[in-house]
Amino acid sequence: MRELELPKVDLSGLDLTCLNQKTWAKARADIDDALKHFGAFEVVYDEVGSELRGGLFGQAVPDLFAVPDIEKIISASEVPSHGFFFQKKGFPFISLKVSQLSSFNHVQDFSNMIWPQGNLFFCNMVWNYTIQMKELLQMIHKMVLEILGLGDHYSSHIKSIDYSMRLTNYYNDLSESGNKVVLPSHKDPNYISIISQHNIGGLEIETSNGEWISTNPNKNSFTVVIGEAFMAWTNGRFQAPHHRVKMDRSKERYSVVFSTIPCFTNDVINPSKELVDEEHPQLFKSFKYYDYVNFRFSDEGERHTDALKFYCGA
Ligand SMILES: O=C(O)CCC(=O)C(=O)O
Numbered sequence: 432m433r434e435l436e437l438p439k440v441d442l443s444g445l446d447l448t449c450l451n452q453k454t455w456a457k458a459r460a461d462i463d464d465a466l467k468h469f470g471a472f473e474v475v476y477d478e479v480g481s482e483l484r485g486g487l488f489g490q491a492v493p494d495l496f497a498v499p500d501i502e503k504i505i506s507a508s509e510v511p512s513h514g515f516f517f518q519k520k521g522f523p524f525i526s527l528k529v530s531q532l533s534s535f536n537h538v539q540d541f542s543n544m545i546w547p548q549g550n551l552f553f554c555n556m557v558w559n560y561t562i563q564m565k566e567l568l569q570m571i572h573k574m575v576l577e578i579l580g581l582g583d584h585y586s587s588h589i590k591s592i593d594y595s596m597r598l599t600n601y602y603n604d605l606s607e608s609g610n611k612v613v614l615p616s617h618k619d620p621n622y623i624s625i626i627s628q629h630n631i632g633g634l635e636i637e638t639s640n641g642e643w644i645s646t647n648p649n650k651n652s653f654t655v656v657i658g659e660a661f662m663a664w665t666n667g668r669f670q671a672p673h674h675r676v677k678m679d680r681s682k683e684r685y686s687v688v689f690s691t692i693p694c695f696t697n698d699v700i701n702p703s704k705e706l707v708d709e710e711h712p713q714l715f716k717s718f719k720y721y722d723y724v725n726f727r728f729s730d731e732g733e734r735h736t737d738a739l740k741f742y743c744g745a
């Protein structure tokens with residue numbers, strides 16, 4: 432039997448000036464189909480070249496995780512844009528978040544906290560990647576709004592969005608060999624994420640039948656995943672899939688998750704009113720995104736298999 436694969440959608444060469452082109456309509460139809468079935472797809476995007484990928488994953492990200500006691504530096508920071516540190520007992524990874532990617536200054540603030548003497552290479556790699564990912568995500572948000580019949584809400588929608596980037600190091604654990612789950616099954620809390628795996632794969636997406644699909648990204652492709660906030664905003668038209676990472680624990684792996692999230696100052700998630708009617712009753716009560724995220728990562732939140740439903744299911 433052929434292994435199930437995520438649908439691939441090619442957005443190379445497209446941008447927000449291509450709205451009336453046939454290639455735009457074709458890509459949008461492919462995204463519609465993929466999201467309805469999987470809440471995820473593989474996007475091909477040539478605009479992120481090998482130089483940027485190589486610089487980010489080959490040097491900038493490894494340099495960051497090579498800093499001694501990086502978790503202490505990040506945890507000590509009280510400024511939200513200065514990052515966030517995440518790990519989970521029993522799983523061999525460290526994850527660091529750079530938020531408020533609306534300006535280069537925030538990337539510099541993050542970098543200065545780690546390298547007081549500055550690290551322009553790191554800042555440039557993160558910022559160049561941010562520019563590419565923002566373009567790609569804005570295009571995907573535009574297509575998805577068009578699919579929902581809400582294309583004319585794009586300007587206000589995109590203004591209400593912020594961007595964050597999570598860098599993760601799955602460190603090698605020589606005490607165990609063989610393919611193991613190194614990041615347990617979860618849904619992302621945000622709007623939409625673009626996951627980039629470098630050299631070593633391992634990301635798997637769960638289908639609605641409970642089967643796990645392995646992703647097979649190429650040098651020019653990424654995995655796009657719907658998160659819980661977007662599921663709530665679309666009143667369940669698109670589902671956020673569970674996903675996990677399974678890999679050989681004796682290897683070292685880096686990944687970057689670039690996400691759209693609600694702005695810090697305007698984070699109430701209400702489903703778009705056009706998507707609520709008799710046939711589609713409201714699935715989630717309105718909630719504040721950052722309060723939900725705090726709950727999700729608390730001990731209590733971690734105990735729930737469906738934290739969002741518990742927190743604000745209607
Ligand atoms: O490392 C990956 O491939 C995916 C990571 C992920 O799903 C996450 O950090 O939320």
Ligand SMILES: [Fe+2]
Pocket residue numbers: 617618619674
């Ligand atoms: Fe995730």
